[in-house]
Amino acid sequence: MDKERKLLRWVRLDxxxxxxxxxxxxxxSNIYRQSATLRDEVDVLILKSALDLTVxxxxxxxxxxxxxxxxxxxxxxxxxxxxxxxxxxxxxxxxNKEMKACAFRVIAxxxxxxxxxxHSLTDxxxxxxxxxxxxAEYLEQKYGISIPFEHGxxxxxxxxxxxxxxxxxxxxxxxxxISRKDTNAWHxxxxxxxxxxxxxxxxxxxxxxCLDLAHKYNATLTMFMxxxxxxALVNLQKEKEPNILKQKRIKLLIPINLRNLxxxxxxxxxxxxxxxxxxxxxxxxxxxxxCDVIKHKMGLEFTAKHMSRVIATNVSDExxxxxxxxxxxxxxxxxxxxxxNVGEKxxxxxFSNIGKITLPEIMNDYVDRFDFILGxxxxxxxxxxxxxxxxTVYINFIRDIVDPELEKHFYKVLKELNLPVTVESNxxxx
Numbered sequence: 037m038d039k040e041r042k043l044l045r046w047v048r049l050d051x052x053x054x055x056x057x058x059x060x061x062x063x064x065s066n067i068y069r070q071s072a073t074l075r076d077e078v079d080v081l082i083l084k085s086a087l088d089l090t091v092x093x094x095x096x097x098x099x100x101x102x103x104x105x106x107x108x109x110x111x112x113x114x115x116x117x118x119x120x121x122x123x124x125x126x127x128x129x130x131x132n133k134e135m136k137a138c139a140f141r142v143i144a145x146x147x148x149x150x151x152x153x154x155h156s157l158t159d160x161x162x163x164x165x166x167x168x169x170x171x172a173e174y175l176e177q178k179y180g181i182s183i184p185f186e187h188g189x190x191x192x193x194x195x196x197x198x199x200x201x202x203x204x205x206x207x208x209x210x211x212x213x214i215s216r217k218d219t220n221a222w223h224x225x226x227x228x229x230x231x232x233x234x235x236x237x238x239x240x241x242x243x244x245x246c247l248d249l250a251h252k253y254n255a256t257l258t259m260f261m262x263x264x265x266x267x268a269l270v271n272l273q274k275e276k277e278p279n280i281l282k283q284k285r286i287k288l289l290i291p292i293n294l295r296n297l298x299x300x301x302x303x304x305x306x307x308x309x310x311x312x313x314x315x316x317x318x319x320x321x322x323x324x325x326x327c328d329v330i331k332h333k334m335g336l337e338f339t340a341k342h343m344s345r346v347i348a349t350n351v352s353d354e355x356x357x358x359x360x361x362x363x364x365x366x367x368x369x370x371x372x373x374x375x376x377n378v379g380e381k382x383x384x385x386x387f388s389n390i391g392k393i394t395l396p397e398i399m400n401d402y403v404d405r406f407d408f409i410l411g412x413x414x415x416x417x418x419x420x421x422x423x424x425x426x427x428t429v430y431i432n433f434i435r436d437i438v439d440p441e442l443e444k445h446f447y448k449v450l451k452e453l454n455l456p457v458t459v460e461s462n463x464x465x466x
Contacts, residue, residue: 058375202302239457
């Protein structure tokens with residue numbers, strides 16, 4: 037067992053994670069947040085005790101980012117970090133110094149436990165497993181309850197499993213690659229917020245009404261809400277550029293959990309994406325038409341065969357012997373240049389849904405809410421994310437510009453559909 041524990045002390049970055057350290061810049065560190073709001077105020081001392089135990093179970097997530105000769109890698113933490121106090125806004129910049137010490141943060145604020153992750157550590161699925169188990173350990177220690185190992189809750193005292201730290205991209209890469217060629221999308225713009233402040237707006241909607249309406253459009257909840265988002269983007273661009281011939285493609289990046297296609301228990305990054313698009317120059321689109329575009333795009337691409345080709349394309353560069361031997365500083369320059377010229381130009385924004393969150397029944401009495409917040413893009417001002425918990429859908433917008441233009445248009449789309457919606461903003465908490 038000592039030998040196994042030694043093997044878990046460091047891991048190479050998975051295929052998806054390699055771009056993130058290279059693409060970072062002075063005002064952008066690609067971190068995201070997941071949080072749980074509890075019934076009672078958080079006891080920080082008990083949370084620290086729960087974190088001390090939890091980090092030992094997740095060595096690839098509870099890590100620091102280190103620089104090697106040819107690649108970055110993750111080094112397991114020797115001990116848990118301190119619990120942070122909340123800042124005036126979420127997802128503050130994570131510096132190189134901070135990442136070298138610990139590439140995630142645990143933040144306590146009133147009833148809320150939040151964890152902010154550098155994206156090289158894990159994707160939304162792995163982050164949710166970590167958060168669920170941190171909250172479960174906290175509840176067991178505080179209230180003396182026993183929580184069963186189900187719905188993502190695992191034994192925090194057992195040794196980490198090798199399958200949980202596996203890089204699954206090379207394993208499921210197909211025999212042939214696919215072209216990366218794609219068109220650019222319209223990008224939003226506006227007056228940048230001073231002092232780096234990030235504006236957070238949360239839309240809360242009832243699950244049942246949203247699902248009922250989605251089914252009327254013959255769509256899943258993800259497809260339907262993505263269509264509403266694309267309609268809001270269409271209307272915003274039309275407001276800013278009335279000349280239809282000068283308008284650009286509306287494209288939404290929707291992440292896909294590959295664990296739904298390939299057998300995997302990894303807690304590292306194992307997600308890809310699809311980018312449905314519409315061209316406003318072709319004329320007006322109804323919401324049904326946009327739903328159909330998204331449905332057909334996801335149906336075409338959300339298959340094991342298609343995704344194996346996308347994975348193969350990404351993995352092929354990593355397998356190249358010449359690429360392997362290039363020193364890390366040169367690799368970083370090349371990857372950053374590729375990211376700057378390609379990475380975020382192919383979509384207006386991300387819209388990530390981590391789906392319906394379920395907990396062991398006993399935890400539902402202590403947990404009132406979950407939230408998922410992406411960071412803004414490096415070169416565009418918006419991102420949005422979504423989840424559902426109990427009877428509520430939570431959609432979080434984040435932006436680094438002053439005016440909530442997209443939120444206004446999204447709200448208008450929802451109201452025209454007669455969906456009851458409640459809106460919260462961190463501007464009200466300042």
